[in-house]
Amino acid sequence: MRAVAFWLASIAAALSLTTVGARAENLDGYWMDSHGEVILQFGPCGKDRCGRVAWLKKPRGPDRGPLRDYRNSDPNLQNRFVCGLVVVTGFKKQPDGTWADGNVYVPDHGMSFSGYAEVLDRNKVKVTGYMLIPLFGSSEVWTRMPRKPPSCPEQAKMIADNKWSEDTAGWPPAPPPVAAR
Numbered sequence: 001m002r003a004v005a006f007w008l009a010s011i012a013a014a015l016s017l018t019t020v021g022a023r024a025e026n027l028d029g030y031w032m033d034s035h036g037e038v039i040l041q042f043g044p045c046g047k048d049r050c051g052r053v054a055w056l057k058k059p060r061g062p063d064r065g066p067l068r069d070y071r072n073s074d075p076n077l078q079n080r081f082v083c084g085l086v087v088v089t090g091f092k093k094q095p096d097g098t099w100a101d102g103n104v105y106v107p108d109h110g111m112s113f114s115g116y117a118e119v120l121d122r123n124k125v126k127v128t129g130y131m132l133i134p135l136f137g138s139s140e141v142w143t144r145m146p147r148k149p150p151s152c153p154e155q156a157k158m159i160a161d162n163k164w165s166e167d168t169a170g171w172p173p174a175p176p177p178v179a180a181r
Contacts, residue, residue: 025097025119030054030145039149040088040142049099051088053107055149059083059159066156071110082107083152091117104129113137 027042027049039055059082061067069080091102097119104115106129113129115137120126123144130137150158 025093026122027091027099027117027119027125030148031125031142032145033142034140039145042088042091045086045089047092048089048102049091049093050086051091052086053083054152056083056155059155064159066152066159067107069107069110071107073110081152081156083155088115091115 028044030039030041031051032039037057038053040051041054042049042051044050056067059067061070067082068078069082069085070078072078072080085105085107087105087107089103089105091099094100098116099118100116102115102117103112104127105112113131114134115127115129116134117128118126120141125142125144126139127142128134128137128139
């Protein structure tokens with residue numbers, strides 16, 4: 001009986017992941033991951049939303065040049081620069097205001113995952129990546145950036161000129177204050 005109750009609870013939890021209440025829905029803009037390592041720029045690509053790497057805290061690769069997609073399983077893609085790379089594709093707006101049915105490519109692992117996002121409020125988005133079923137996925141809450149980060153070409157030039165440091169140009173800026181509840 002306990003096993004049945006556990007599986008019913010698990011199925012209910014999995015189903016609830018796709019029906020989380022609608023909130024602020026604007027996914028477009030610049031979002032920093034929870035570790036402060038990367039900023040993605042989300043925007044339209046057809047009817048869907050995609051995200052590209054707009055900024056990296058550590059944009060240098062092992063060769064001290066711009067970081068490349070060296071962990072990609074396809075050798076023909078391992079020379080691509082990570083900064084500027086489209087890593088989120090196909091997020092479709094759902095009736096409940098979430099963004100689902102997308103794919104998330106993680107250059108650190110050279111792997112792609114299914115994914116979805118829920119904009120929690122104006123400055124927070126919960127991004128989830130998973131294989132097979134969302135119940136066993138991994139989620140992070142990302143923070144909207146108040147302004148555009150230095151572009152990938154600007155970062156590459158700073159690296160080439162040996163002027164890059166993790167605190168270059170005041171990046172990342174302090175996150176916006178959390179609104180009182």
